[in-house]
Amino acid sequence: MTTPRPAHIAMFSIAAHGHVNPSLEVIRELVSRGHRVTYAIPPAFAEKVAETGAEPKLWQSTLPGPDADPEAWGSTLLDNVEPFLTDAIQALPQLIEAYEGDEPDLVLHDTASYPARVLAHRWGVKAISLSPHMVAWDGYEEEVAEPMWAEPKKTERGKAYYARFQAWLDENGNDLDPDSFGGRPDRSLVLIPKALQWNADRVDENRYTFVGACQGDRSAQGDWQRPAGADKVLLVSLGSAFTKQPGFYRECVKAFGHLPGWHMVLQIGRHVDPAELGQIPANVEVRNWVPQLAILKQADAFITHAGAGGSQEGLATGTPMVCVPQAADQFGNADVLQSLGVARHVPTDEATAETLREAVLSLVDDPEVAHRLKEIQEGMAGEGGTQRAADLIEAELAAAQGTPNSGSAPQA
Template sequence: MTTPAHIAMFSIAAHGHVNPSLEVIRELVARGHRVTYGIPPAFAEKVARTGALPVPYTSTLPGPDADPEAWGTTLLDNVEPFLDDAIQALPQLIEAYEHGGHGVPDLVLHDIASYPARVLAHRWGVPAISLSPNLVAWDGYEEEVAEPMWAEPRKTERGRAYYARFASWLAENGITRHPDPFAGRPARSIVLIPKVLQPHADRVDERVHSFVGACQGDRSAEGDWRRPAGAEKVVLVSLGSAFTKQPAFYRECVAAFGDLPGWHLVLQVGRRVDPGELGVVPANVEVRSWVPQLAILKQADLFVTHAGAGGSQEGLATVTPMIAVPQAVDQFGNADMLQGLGVARRLDTEKADAATLRATALALVDDPEVARRLEHIRADMAQEGGTPRAADLIETELPTPARRM
């Protein structure tokens, strides 16, 4: 039996980074561990519901409901805020743990975007495990993806300054690694996605990265949903939590599925779209700013998704055919992976007009091969272990016996 330990988790205030870890944290608490969770206040209540103790810190990153435009348009626009935030967050977390009564943990868990967590683990001399909510680097990733992507930014004064500042911050904290492997090559990683969503999975070092698949758990606290009487087909449209300011796309969805005999459309539009922008909405269309996504997918016949890592695996876990309409970052790759698996069709936003959406939907929901492939993938996912296996793997990395409580 594992000795109860103090485990500290760290993440950023983003749904796609926090949500995948919550069931793992809940399981660790249920096993008797004391879990603290460094997180900005916007997610403190959600973290507290797992039984973990939130350790709030002030973040300078755009909040969970910020417009995606707040992140800028270039690669450096995207990455500089994470370094800025890490530099200012680190002293807050040192104060909270070393002087604020939380104490130094036995083990650090961290989201891939939490740079301070890795510095803290080094400072404290404790093991660190990455909980990755999306794909991980494979053998050859740097040459095939990272180096071409960074080739031009590295030549600029701004790019050189970014790397110099990152390296200087690491050196100040006793870390001599280059920023790239520091950020992208953890010593130990638990991957919270199904292996089928990992590009070049056969080239991933599984001595480092363990795929445990979906860790979804009980979502009843998020609310319930009931399929309307007479709805022969249900389609959920959701672009997640960040990339929701797409009124033109939503109007195409209403035109595609509104008044389609026997169909019911649940349309999540987020908080930055006024439902009035959609025009006249037929009776079979349900417009929401937010939905209990998993509850709906368990009853849905089709999922129109931005192909974020969380939504993609929820579609797979609920054997729901998908139309993938990617918006940013890893979503394009996820959309291609889903299409390659034969369980989805990718439509880029500019091509996702009403006629194309409707034709694609009708073909997907009536295709027995799509249904067969989804069932096969769900069976494989069940063998990956999910939440219990993730907790088991974390416990194997704890010092024996745990040094602190």
């Protein structure tokens, strides 16, 4: 058996924690196997990318930065999607220039990186999506996409968006329509547990392969120790983007401040002043940022926005969750987690101190919840994670090179 020759692999993403972090361990593993990996990313993430051994290929983005006020993303569907198209159109010439004379053998890309698929077509190489969230299932268009877009598509603004998207695809020799281009990759590795996928039994596994969470050594992010006398630990985090929720944080303090035996770690992000929360009890630890996985390994409960990253970390550590979703796929993730019997979905406008306290206490005292979490953990362990993702990527390289694949490339 021969291995794929060391190759130039190009990864493309946007400057957002939830889109960069899930794939970093895969990139690190490919580098360790002897491949040259370049990573097209805005400067805000250059250092994080370089730590994997990949070479950053920098480009300037027009999207709100990773620490931008959540209001910068707008409030409607078109508010949310238009910036990605605008950014892709202006990024493409930058990326063509950055890779001129240095074209890769294979393209990997985050689902939000539209230029990557256009470039792969231009270069005549395979493109593989690394999805950090749920993927489309058979029937997704009829059940979700069409109802969601029905009204926006009737507006002049919606028609203009689709016309602009189609024109850009046509100009670049891509024969897909915008919906197929954005929603149906030719090949995708899904970096979430299959348990977290909506309608998993209807996902086309010839197109999508679930490899589960690709978690590596997080020691560089710092450690955390349970305080002496803390019988129970609760982590509260709404992730990195939708954290401007001082009223919600006050309800959390009201619910768990002074609660005997409990210690709460409250991550509030960069857009809330701790002074807005009032007097902080001794058993409440307020932080702008926390080493989330390190805390979850010791936590008894997790109040989360149900982003894909936080959700799978909760499952991986066997932590019961109360889900308070804020945007995008978080609402569906919350419903899936609740249906698995390991979480409660609490809408933001219902997240009072009393509701949050009751939800957390009911979960941590339920042996059936603990049993379900253990079952899910065992299932996740068999999905393969980072090693399987790298093996599958190398299989694509071997096929392109016309060589059999044995699972790893020679060391550099």
